[in-house]
Amino acid sequence: MTERDTRNASKGWVPPMELDLDRAAPVPAEEETALLTGSGDPADLLPAPATPVRTTRRLGRWLFGALAALVLVALGFDTADLLARAFATSLALGVLVALLAATAGIAGVAMLVTELLSLRRLRRIEELRAEAGRLEVDAPGGRADRFAGSLVALYSDRRELAPALARVRDHVTDAHDEHEVVRLLDREVLSPLDRAAYQRVLRASRDTAVATALSPAALLDFAVVLWRNLKLVREIASLYGARPGYVGSLRLLRRMLANIAVAGVTESAHHVAVEALGGSLAAAISTRMGQGVINGLLTARVGLTAMHLCRPIAFGPDNRPSMNRIRKELLSVPKQVL
Amino acid sequence: MRIPDLNSLYDAGSRLLLESTVRVGVTGLRRAGKTVFVTALVDNLLKAGRLPFLDVMSSGRFQAARLRPQPDPDVPRFDFEGHLAALTGPDPHWPEPTRGIGQMRVSLRYRPESALKRTVQPMATLNLDLVDYPGEWLLDLPLLRQSFAEWSTQTLDLAARPPRDELSASWRGWLATIDPAASAEEETARRGAALYTDYLHACRRADTLLSLIQPGRFVEPGDMKDAPLLTFCPLQGGPRGRGSLWALMEERYEAYKTNVVRRFFAEHFSRLDRQIVLIDVLGALNAGPAGMADMKRALELSLEPFRHGSSGWLDWLFGSKIDRVLFAATKADHIAAHQHAQLRALLDRLVGDARNAIRFEGAQVETMAIAALKCTESVVTEHEGRQLRCVRGIPVGRDRPTVLFPGEIPEDAEAFPPGRDRPYNFLPFRPPDDLGRDPRGLPHIRVDQALQFLLGDYLT
Structure with a gap:
């Protein structure tokens, strides 16, 4: 080794x-296979995210935990009591009650597990979004393949997305x-999903608008709007691969409401007012129509927020879904109804 | 026979409305890869299988592309089929350097994005005109601003400095023996021009990749070989009287400017809509600090029109038509993929002035690291306990692939750190085998993004 070589090596x-x-291997070996086959558990591929600081009220948690435990214990005692009494009456009745109790227990556990799984899926999408955000700004480091692998794994069992995934693998x-x-990935895989989700938002907001306009009682249309919104959120979440359970959708709805509120109460109120006045002709004809349009717009907002929350890659400035088409659609609702 | 007439009228009208034409200038110094870029671009458009970043493709609105007769019947056609055959044939090799100008037109059919345009005509057409020419000719551009005396001083000054002093020895020896004030002899002029041309050819062959070769037609005469227009050379001293050798040379220099340079640029450059400037940054790095400095100087000279914006003849030359300019560092496949960002940063620094000036004029500017034809793949290997990212491909002149660590471009400003001789070794790779069998088109790096930047707004 010459003197220059040693100096260079020392630096x-x-x-x-x-x-x-x-001895050369393609870059980066294991992750690329994950990308190409779409295999590999995303949970293993992605680094565990730093646990966010919980800001929920501790006391409330304790209260709920303790109450739930009490109810469970009470239920257990009651069931045991019931079983004892049933067996005391007759063996057949005892077996029947025991079977019923076992079924209820198993079903409850299974439901809990699916809920937990769906929550995990939701969390995974959030992780993916955070990872995508980091990839956009960070210096290169070979993590994109891992990200792609995770995203592909998320959608690998969706038959309608198979061509898009194949295209990405190809490109x-x-x-x-x-x-x-x-x-x-954003362009090839997610933009068709965006279009489908937007269609659903459009349909849901029209549904709520028409339902509100036609419903005879305020309580009824409240129920319809609530049910339709929940359904919309679940639809959008499953479209993006989150498939939330009941708890999951409630969680999503809660986060969304917070999001809508935080994103600008004033702004949304202002918009709604403007929309209402813009559709003033309809409002003048019938207050129900006006309310319908407002409810439709609120549903649309809920839907669009759900899209923002469920998308594994955050929307960019040029593909952000807009209210424009929904607005036009809704303003034509009074005409359709009349 | 009323109805056919109406139909043809409608056709003509809608063609006027919906058939647009865009002229893209593919500019670059010699060996920057203009010919391969045009070939790969056209092949990819025709086969349409590898352009995911072109919006019109990814949104599924693209129908097909076809070669069409070019608009200028007096310009030779770009030999697309020949170049493609060279790249994809049984013995793949790079096309011969371009000797003359070539033009071609590709027509793209697509469905317009806006509903309004779709109602007028469901299918729109964009004619893409591409011009290829020897890169040497580009360096004639700065001559337009220089008088014979200025150009002579500058050229002589450059020729006396290393690494050119050895190459120009015989020509400068001849210069010392003649008297510019002596009466003009055709024989002397021819002798001088021949020696000067030899010197230019020697520069072109040099390993240090000397880019600054003026006037371009001396080494790539195109159709004017041996014309009196090309029999002059720089002379020392100031202007001399009538009938002297100096006066003869000066007259020919001016004629060259008027008849060759001005005509070429007026015919081909002044009508451009978009411009892509290909720069072989890696080649210059390979050539060492001297080659890098030479290329930087050549770039500065040829980008001067950009730098100075609207100032008289430049305005005439470039007009205000070009509204997008892309600077691309070519042959990005010579380095591992993770180095592309550094290559682009280096290019940014190289064209920084010109870029600012073009932005100031209101055009959009972008820089990219591209490869018109991807000949290598990035691999990882171990060396003395360290992971090295390398490229694997078949170097020109060999038949077995090799793994090459070509050196890494540092992230900070200094491309040539002191104390290290030859920090880079970028081997030329030959096109991979069996390219012709791939129905998706030639593999590339970021040609689709270049296209999206250059044409994206036309294809909406």
Whole structure:
């Protein structure tokens, strides 16, 4: 080794050279196979996110926990009591009650498990979004393939997305950097989903508008709007791969309400007012129509927020869904109804 | 026979409305890869299988592309089929350097994005005109601003400095023996021009990749070989009287400017709508600090029109028509993928001035690291306990692939750190085998993004 070589090596610098052909592996080996096959558990592929600082009120948790435990204990005692009495009456009755109790228990546990799983899926999407955000700004480091692998795994069992996923696999080469891979997934896989989700929001907001306009009682249309909104949120979430359970959708709805509120109460109120006045002709004809339009707009807002919350890659400035088409659609509702 | 007439009228009208034409100038110094870029671009448009970042493709609105007769019947056609055959044939090799100008037109059919346009005509057409020419000719552009005396001083000054001093020895020796004030002899002029041309050819062959070769037609005469227009060379000293050798040379220099340079740029450059400037940054890095400095100087000279914006003849030359300019560092496949960001940063620094000036004029500017034809793949290998990202491909002149660590471009400003001789070794790779069998088109790096930047707004 010459003097210059040692000096260079000491600085950690490697001179240009040719290397052994057989020892070279494609970049980055294991992650690319994950990307190509769509296998690999995303939970393993993604680094565990830092646990966010919980800001929920501790006392409330304790209260709910304790109450739930009390109810469970009471239920247990009652069931045991019931079983004892049933067996005391007759063996057949005892077996029947025991079977019923067992079924209820198993069903309850199964439901709990599915709920937990759906919550995990929701959390995974949030992780993916955070990861995508990091990839957009960070310096390269070979994590894009991992991200792509996770996203592909999320959608691997969706038959209608198979062509898009195949296209992405086809297009991504070793020359694409993180930013490009994320953009490619966004364009090829998620934009068809966006279009479908937007259609659903459009339909749901029209439904609520018409239902409110036609319903005879205020309580009834409240129920209809609530049910339709919940259904919309679940539809959108399953479209993006979250498939939430009941708890999941409630959680989503809660986060969404917070989101709508935080995103600007004033802004949304202002918009609604403007929409209401803009549709003043309809409002003048019938207050029910006006209310219908307002309810439709609120549903649309809920739907669009759900899209924002369920999308694994955050919307960019040029593909953000807009209220424009929904607005036009809704303003034509009075005409349709009349 | 009323109805056919009406139909043809409607056709003509809608063609006027919906058939738009865009002229893209593919500019670059020699060896920057203009010919391969045009070939790969056209092939990818025709086969439409590898352009995910072109919006019109990814949104499914693209129908098909076809080659069409070019608009200028007096310009030779770009030999697309020949170049493609060279790249995809049984013995893949790079096309021969371009000797003359070539033009071609590709027509793209697509469904317009806006509902309004779709009602007028469901299918729109965009004619894409591409011009390829020897890169040497680009460096004639700065001559327009220089008098013979200024150009002579500058050229002589450059020729006396290393690494050019050795190459120009015989020509400068001849210069020392003649007297510019002596009466003009055709024989002397021819002798001088021949020696000067030899010197330019020697520069072109040099390993240090000397880019600054003026006037371009001396080495790539196109159709004017041996014309009197090309028999002059720089002379030392100031202007001399009538009938002297100096006066003869000066007259020919001016004629060259008027008849060759001005005509070429007026015919081909002044009508451009979009411009892509290809720069072989890696080649210059390979050539070492001297080659890098030479290319930087050549770039500065040829980008001067951009730098100065609207100032008289430049306005005439570039007009205000070009509204998007893309600077692209070519041959990005010579380095591992994770280095592309650094390559782009280096290019940013190289064209920084010109970029600011073009932005100031109101055009959009973008820089990218591209490869018109991807010949390598990035691989990881171990070396003395460290993971190295390398490229794997078949170098030109060999038949077995190799793994090459070509050196890494540092992130900070200094491309040539002191104390390291030859920090880079970018081997030329040959096109991979069996390219012709892939129905998706030639593999590339970011040609689709370049296209989206250059044409995206036309294809809406």
